[in-house]
Amino acid sequence: MPEVHISSPDHNIERDLRNFKRRVDKAGLPATVRKNMAHTKPTKERKRKAAAAVKRWEKKLSKEKESMTRMLRSRLYKKLKKTSELGQKLREQNAMGEINGSVESTKDTAS
Numbered sequence: 585m586p587e588v589h590i591s592s593p594d595h596n597i598e599r600d601l602r603n604f605k606r607r608v609d610k611a612g613l614p615a616t617v618r619k620n621m622a623h624t625k626p627t628k629e630r631k632r633k634a635a636a637a638v639k640r641w642e643k644k645l646s647k648e649k650e651s652m653t654r655m656l657r658s659r660l661y662k663k664l665k666k667t668s669e670l671g672q673k674l675r676e677q678n679a680m681g682e683i684n685g686s687v688e689s690t691k692d693t694a695s
Contacts (some may be wrong), residue, residue, distance in 0.1 A: 587604075588604040
């Protein structure tokens, strides 16, 4: 059983009460008391535990799905960024080629 000794000279009861409540919660006494308040049939207990297990499993799956979605979005963003950079380089090269090509074509026609 959790216990708190009141030995402070200022007798700060509120602080000691908070410490006691915290220690009681850490020890798990409220959950134990709630559990023992009424008898539950073994079949009901099994059903409750199975439902909790399903809920935990679904939560795990949704977290994994969310992380996969986030990862795939990140990869897609990187690919799009890379392709846009490549596209920009190609456009620059084409623009340079058109300028060089037009200069060469004017030389050909002039001679």
